[in-house]
Amino acid sequence: xxxxxxSVSDLVVxxxxxxLQRGMLAEMRSDRxxxxxxxxxxxxxxxxxxxxxxxxxxxxxAWRSQLSAASCFWRAGRPxxxxxLFASLLQAYPAQASVTRRIIAEIEHKDPMPRxxx
Numbered sequence: 001x002x003x004x005x006x007s008v009s010d011l012v013v014x015x016x017x018x019x020l021q022r023g024m025l026a027e028m029r030s031d032r033x034x035x036x037x038x039x040x041x042x043x044x045x046x047x048x049x050x051x052x053x054x055x056x057x058x059x060x061x062a063w064r065s066q067l068s069a070a071s072c073f074w075r076a077g078r079p080x081x082x083x084x085l086f087a088s089l090l091q092a093y094p095a096q097a098s099v100t101r102r103i104i105a106e107i108e109h110k111d112p113m114p115r116x117x118x
Contacts, residue, residue, distance in 0.1 A: 007056040016045035036076040043072035063093045067103060074107050
């Protein structure tokens, strides 16, 4: 029996979820270096997934993955990358602008000056 080929890799989704989890666990241990490393990995995987979702015609999932990527960049201490991605989301998904702005406000309120690991 032939199976339908998905343009979104289940393996990438699983690895991204594990990297997010490892980043959160590192944050709880106050291990900023490990948290940054895992959040950066998750951010890049989210960007891969966002493109895959967009190519598959799943705009809502593409937006959600990009939003998650921006959040991961912020938590990794890369606010410039996060802000650039948030700005592009506001332009590309105007119907989601109010949700995007609310999430930006929440992130900035929780951690107004993320520490850079550069």
